[in-house]
Amino acid sequence: MSFFRKLFQNNQQKTGQGNEIEVFPSLQKNIAYIQQWLFYTDDLKWRNIRFNGRDGVILYLESVADTKEIQAGVIKPIEQAKEGNITEIITAVDVKYERKLNAISQSLLQGSAVLLFDGIGEACLVQVVASYHRDVKEPDNEGVVRGAHGGFIENLSVNLFLVRNRLESQNLVVRYYQLGDATKTKVAVLYMQDLANPDLVKEVDHRLRSISIDTIISPGYIAELTENNPYSPFPQILFTERPDRTVAHLMEGRVAILAEGDPTALIVPVTLFAFYQTPDDFHSRWIVGSFIRVIRLASFLIAFQLPAFYIAVVSFHAEVLPANLIDTVKSSVERVPFPPILEALVMELTLELIREAGIRLPSRVGQTIGIVGGLVIGDAVVRTGLVSYPMVIVVSLTAISSFVVPSYEMSSAVRFLRFPLMAMAALFGFVGIVFGLLFIMIHLSKLESFGTAYLAPFIPLRIKDLKDTFVRLPIWFLNQRPHDPHPKRLNQERYSRGWEHDDQGEE
Amino acid sequence: MIKEKSRITQGQLMFLILQIQVGVGILSLPYRVQAVAKGGGWISTLIAGIVAQVLILILWAICRRYPSDTLFTFLPKIAGKFFGKLLGFGYIFHFLFIAGIILILFTDIVGKWILMDTPRWALLLLMIATGVYLAKESIRVIARLFVSVSFFIIVMVLLTMAGYTNVNFTYLFPITEAGWPNILKGSSEVLISLVGFEVLLVAYPYVEGNSAGKLKAASLANMLTTLFYAFEVFTCLIIFSPAEFPLISEPLMYMLRSFSIQIVERIDLFFLSIWVIIVATSFVGYLYLASTGLGYFFHRGEHKKAVYYAAFVCFILAMIPQDQKTVELMNQIATISAYTFAAGIPFILLVIAYFSRKRRMEER
Known part of the structure; x- marks a missing residue:
């Protein structure tokens, strides 16, 4: 054991350079x-x-x-x-x-x-520092239809301006840190003095101060060095490039971490559901917003369960399907010479390849990838009988639903998770899927982000906060802030639609 | 003392007990009850619920005397150092044995209904790995998860409701067909499926609030379990004729198998998948209880270290029976063990605690 510990642990003490030379007279x-x-x-x-x-x-x-x-x-x-x-x-x-x-x-x-x-x-x-920075533009990875289109840029003071500009409150506090022994990256921690829980602020301070490393490249380094469980596939810190989103989170009593040279705000603590919310939810009508949010959460389930479910059905429980459907599926599946798990693995991995290639290539070449992916993989593979038609449907559905997630990190986590689930489904059918899901559920209910349960308000259950979790109820319903970051002050809305009862008609 | 971070609320206690109570027995319960009590099976279930309630009262009365002690720390205080430890080990074996029985019945039913060709050890490993992963956590994490998976009990009820399209109430009558003695005997069959409330002995000090509230939570859990069982038994009794019953050992599964909704042909498979979760929670509960005891005796209260070998013991236990006869035998032992440790010993302990206190008062 001690050998492994030596191999993996790294507890070197910092060595100071105590030469403090004063200015010479000459x-x-x-x-x-x-x-x-x-x-x-x-x-x-x-x-x-x-x-x-x-x-x-x-x-x-x-x-x-x-x-x-x-x-x-x-x-x-x-x-x-x-x-x-x-x-x-x-x-x-x-x-x-x-x-x-x-x-x-x-x-x-x-x-x-x-x-x-x-x-x-x-x-x-x-x-007399020179500053060269690009314009404030809408972040490509977090677009919205309605609402503010500004995004953070690679300059810390501009980013702080964007936040301050939206939140002209005396309570907004900025604390500077200098991280990275070589890079000396300037990092700002933002929170609302009257909302953020002091324990949370202290915890963030403690974790940032214990960082001892030569290079800091935000956001990945800071996230990995401060999050609770680095072995989990789930992101425990929300990355956002949107000032409006950052402000909304600050006003819920969370803490934002911004770094020089990076347009990403790290928001802590967050729950799983924060990754499935967008500013758009609050700009569209609440019924529509709720509907879209439910679809998004459904996509969370589809994205990592559908391939597993399909494999389980085809290889173990074909009797689940009604008689007329079974003919359609079986006729296509039976022509394929491979077991369903292999078929699924190849297709899912191809999908990942196409996605990865699409990111790295310039957009002009990217179109080629689309054509190659769509035609060759989608059509030719089925015609040659290497993959069945239902499999192609399943793979494309999972791909689409995994991209619905507003957060890129969560999307990758979800797409990664389907592989173990597929293996479980291939080994044990439905029972395997159930155990896989149970395992993930257990993992999620253990997981904490800076002292907040990751599945809050679902585990532990807090019914009041469910108003803005699976659905989004009208804004005047949300009288209280979410409880998960333990804000100092809970009330956030007081009878804004009081005017409805004012007009009694004139005597 | 109990740390602030591992405390649970009374609501969580309720779901904790509920999830441990509702377990592996649910599928075959209607069959076993009907065999004895005939059409009065649902009355047996309700009677068993009342008996369980009395037992909960007894357990609660003991726990109340030692509000900051778990089972293993208050046993020596009641029964003396030696007997206290002996009883402590007795409870550990009881918990391990029940956990083992849960595993056996789980593999039996899964092997019979879905995974016919999957080797037993593979299924066991699957269940045990998941169980260990949860059981090594604090009671708070366990309770949190149990609260959220309780949602599935509602789904089970809804799925059973599908059966109400085709019922025959005359199957119930005459209600006392088997006679009251048999109905009472039937309730002893149910009682073994209702065990799980022993978790109160260990969980009691972790719960916030006063003792009355804790009793209320435990009783509510028992009531919900009893009602759920009674509902399932009742549904089966009005769907299957008395002549069919002896042929079907898992009536709920047969019932769901015969129904289909437009897009799903076999609801029973979904029901079974949910049932797997319910079984897993019971197993985790007992594994946790056993490892708390072992942790108290061998690891200075850290149950985490004990979980692994406790799980291994369960695995060995579950691998023993190779034929139906051994399973029956082990089932018998489990029944006796349940009666001893969930009913007999607590009652004796309560009497001893009561008298020793009285004596102490007189001495003063």
């Missing part, structure tokens, strides 16, 4: 130190200046800092004033002083211009 020495610290990288630039009668230098990384900003906000005022107090003269917003050379060099990487003067043991750091 300008040349400082420059030399910083140059060495950055291994004489070529994008380190400096410019000599004179201020208060002392020789000085402005250091910056031209790749990160905005040279126009340096020119207008730092060099120009200094050249004009010649003497005085630095902080008063410089027009840039963020100015601070620093004594440690390491911190100074680090701030260069983060887009600061460093002002050093001969004989002064302190550096002045001016934040």
